[in-house]
Amino acid sequence: MSKLQLSVAMGDYDRTRALLDGRVQIDGVDPVYMNLYPEEMFFRAMRGQEFDVSELSFSSYCVKTSRGDCPYVAIPVFLSRAFRHTSLYVRKDRIRLPQDLKGKRIGLPEYQLSANVWARAILHDDYGVAPEDVTWVRGGIETPGRPEKIALQLPAGVTLESAPEGQTISDMLDRGDIDGFMAPRPPSAHVLSNPNVGWLFDDPTLVAKDYYRRTGIFPIMHVVGVRRSLAEQHPWLPGALFKAFSQAKLAALEALSDTSATKVTLPFVEEQLKAARESLGEDFWSYGVANNRPTLETFLRHHHSQGLSARRLEVDQIFHPATYESYSI
Numbered sequence: 003m004s005k006l007q008l009s010v011a012m013g014d015y016d017r018t019r020a021l022l023d024g025r026v027q028i029d030g031v032d033p034v035y036m037n038l039y040p041e042e043m044f045f046r047a048m049r050g051q052e053f054d055v056s057e058l059s060f061s062s063y064c065v066k067t068s069r070g071d072c073p074y075v076a077i078p079v080f081l082s083r084a085f086r087h088t089s090l091y092v093r094k095d096r097i098r099l100p101q102d103l104k105g106k107r108i109g110l111p112e113y114q115l116s117a118n119v120w121a122r123a124i125l126h127d128d129y130g131v132a133p134e135d136v137t138w139v140r141g142g143i144e145t146p147g148r149p150e151k152i153a154l155q156l157p158a159g160v161t162l163e164s165a166p167e168g169q170t171i172s173d174m175l176d177r178g179d180i181d182g183f184m185a186p187r188p189p190s191a192h193v194l195s196n197p198n199v200g201w202l203f204d205d206p207t208l209v210a211k212d213y214y215r216r217t218g219i220f221p222i223m224h225v226v227g228v229r230r231s232l233a234e235q236h237p238w239l240p241g242a243l244f245k246a247f248s249q250a251k252l253a254a255l256e257a258l259s260d261t262s263a264t265k266v267t268l269p270f271v272e273e274q275l276k277a278a279r280e281s282l283g284e285d286f287w288s289y290g291v292a293n294n295r296p297t298l299e300t301f302l303r304h305h306h307s308q309g310l311s312a313r314r315l316e317v318d319q320i321f322h323p324a325t326y327e328s329y330s331i
Contacts, residue, residue, distance in 0.1 A: 026249045075240070077322055083222055103202075
């Protein structure tokens with residue numbers, strides 16, 4: 003019996019590498035893997051539905067799902083997670099505290115990016131800076147003219163304007179044309195040498211650890227989606243994908259824990275791993291719904307309040323039901 007041949011688009015991470023090199027197999031599937039950068043992968047998945055299985059922007063997935071026209075159904079595999087306190091850069095010569103951003107101008111590459119949903123949630127929940135308190139300026143980080151992947155209808159009171167033609171938000175921050183910068187990537191390298199440009203939070207790690215201690219939230223950026231028509235045709239497929247991605251993550255964690263010869267090109271690996279477990283627990287990068295429900299609920303609440311989802315989604319509406327419960331041997 004032949005296996006189901008599927009195209010699988012994903013990032014090149016330690017937590018996916020065991021799939022790519024064949025150490026972990028997807029039951030019943032003959033995969034054709036493509037390692038792509040998020041911008042290309044998400045654009046091609048959402049505009050052309052080019053892949054059978056794809057890593058997806060959590061935000062874009064929720065936008066489309068809330069409208070009832072998403073071609074993918076998600077499984078609770080979170081290939082990208084990050085505390086987005088490091089995604090906020092400001093003009094340090096005029097912004098001293100997060101509250102100083104009220105009435106100011108913040109550049110971003112796309113309003114609906116998952117990283118920006120989380121960064122706005124942090125500003126709103128912890129510092130009282132609401133989306134309508136800021137003028138948002140959309141533009142490319144390295145090249146001008148970046149559009150939104152998905153057309154948006156933002157709430158009244160939220161001001162979103164385009165950067166001037168030919169301008170990047172990196173250069174605008176460097177010159178002081180905007181007061182802040184919010185993105186999953188940093189500004190252009192030359193901007194970071196400007197002494198008046200820096201992180202909003204002087205010690206973002208310290209602030210993020212306090213955020214987790216208070217909330218229990220480790221922000222989720224990306225999910226894995228399987229083409230909805232395939233999941234309907236092959237009910238076993240979502241569970242097989244969840245199992246394989248979970249096994250690949252376990253292989254990565256086992257390698258990370260083997261410090262006889264570190265597998266990553268980074269010093270202080272043992273110390274960092276110990277700190278992560280002390281701050282976030284042994285299963286610090288968990289997959290599945292149960293352990294991540296507070297994080298998911300927080301994202302969905304803000305996604306709707308920021309005007310991105312057409313209706314308030316519930317956690318139980320966004321993942322394939324076959325992937326809610328796992329089994330052990």
